[in-house]
Amino acid sequence: MxxxxxxxxxxxxxxxxxxxxxxxxxxxxxxxxxxxxxxxxxxxxxxxxxxxxxxxxxxxxxxxxxxxxxxxxxxxxxxxxxAISTDSEGPLEILQARCIVESAIAEEAARHVTHELVTRLDDNLNAMAAALNDRAQAILLDGQFHIAIASGVGNSVLANFTAQIYEKRLSPFFMQFSTRFEGPRTWRLALSEHGAIRDAIADGDASAAREAMRHHLTESQRRFTESFLVERNQGA
Structure with a gap:
C-alpha cells in the first residue's frame, strides 16, 4: 500500500x-x-x-x-x-466536490429528462416548501432532491455516489457546522435554487441545468462563509 x-x-x-x-x-x-x-x-x-x-x-x-x-x-x-478524525473532509471541501460533480450530473439529467423525473422533483419541491421550519425534514428532502436528479441519469454508480457524498452531510462535524448557519431563510433560498434546477432539467436545457446546480452549491458555500459565527457585537 x-x-x-x-x-x-x-x-x-x-x-x-x-x-x-x-x-x-x-x-x-x-x-x-x-x-x-x-x-x-x-x-x-x-x-x-x-x-x-x-x-x-x-x-x-x-x-x-x-x-x-x-x-x-x-x-x-x-x-x-x-474527536474528529484527522483526515475527515471539511464541510466546505465536501460542498466544493459536490459542486463539481453534481453540476455535470444535472447536465446529464437534462439530456435524459423524463416525465417521471420531473414529477418526482415537483413532489419534492412541494414537500420541502412545507418543511422550511423543520430542519430534519428539510435536510432529508434536500438529499432526496439531489439523489433523484442523479437517479434520473440512469447510472447507478452516479446515484450511489450522490447518496454517499450526501451522507457526509450527516456527520457530527457537518451537522454542527450547518446548524450555525442554516435556518428557514437559507432553506427558502435553497428551495428557490432547487426550483431553477428543476425548470432547467424539465426544459431539457443541459447547459442551464449545469449552471443552475453550480449556482446552488456555490451559493451554499457562500452562505456558510459570509455569515458570522457570533453576532457582530461579540467584542462589546
Missing part, C-alpha cells in the same frame, strides 16, 4: 494553531478567545478555514461558541468519542 502523503487538512491545521494559542496564553476553560475577526488576522488564515476549525473544536469540546457573546475555551479533555 502506498503511504498517504496528503497534507493535513487546512481546517485541522488552523485548529492546531488555535489550541497552540490557548496553550501559549494559558487560557483556562471558560475564558474568552479573541473575536472571529481578530483570530483570523492573528493567525493569518481565511475566515472559512477559521470557521471550520472552530466548529471542529466545538464538536470535540475544546471551544464553546456562544451566539451574541463570543468564543470561549471549552471543557478539557474533550468528551470521549467526540
Amino acid at each position: 502506498l503511504n498517504d502523503t496528503r497534507p493535513r487538512r487546512q481546517y485541522r491545521q488552523v485548529a492546531d494553531q488555535i489550541m497552540a494559542l490557548v496553550a501559549t496564553q494559558a487560557l483556562a476553560p471558560g475564558e474568552r478567545l479573541p473575536s472571529e475577526r481578530d483570530l483570523a488576522e492573528l493567525l493569518s488564515v481565511s475566515r472559512p478555514s477559521l470557521r471550520e476549525a472552530l466548529i471542529a473544536l466545538e464538536v470535540e469540546g475544546h471551544v464553546e461558541i456562544r451566539m451574541g457573546s463570543g468564543i470561549y475555551v471549552g471543557p478539557n479533555p474533550a468528551p470521549e468519542g467526540s
Whole structure:
C-alpha cells in the first residue's frame, strides 16, 4: 500500500494553531478567545478555514461558541468519542466536490429528462416548501432532491455516489457546522435554487441545468462563509 502523503487538512491545521494559542496564553476553560475577526488576522488564515476549525473544536469540546457573546475555551479533555478524525473532509471541501460533480450530473439529467423525473422533483419541491421550519425534514428532502436528479441519469454508480457524498452531510462535524448557519431563510433560498434546477432539467436545457446546480452549491458555500459565527457585537 502506498503511504498517504496528503497534507493535513487546512481546517485541522488552523485548529492546531488555535489550541497552540490557548496553550501559549494559558487560557483556562471558560475564558474568552479573541473575536472571529481578530483570530483570523492573528493567525493569518481565511475566515472559512477559521470557521471550520472552530466548529471542529466545538464538536470535540475544546471551544464553546456562544451566539451574541463570543468564543470561549471549552471543557478539557474533550468528551470521549467526540474527536474528529484527522483526515475527515471539511464541510466546505465536501460542498466544493459536490459542486463539481453534481453540476455535470444535472447536465446529464437534462439530456435524459423524463416525465417521471420531473414529477418526482415537483413532489419534492412541494414537500420541502412545507418543511422550511423543520430542519430534519428539510435536510432529508434536500438529499432526496439531489439523489433523484442523479437517479434520473440512469447510472447507478452516479446515484450511489450522490447518496454517499450526501451522507457526509450527516456527520457530527457537518451537522454542527450547518446548524450555525442554516435556518428557514437559507432553506427558502435553497428551495428557490432547487426550483431553477428543476425548470432547467424539465426544459431539457443541459447547459442551464449545469449552471443552475453550480449556482446552488456555490451559493451554499457562500452562505456558510459570509455569515458570522457570533453576532457582530461579540467584542462589546
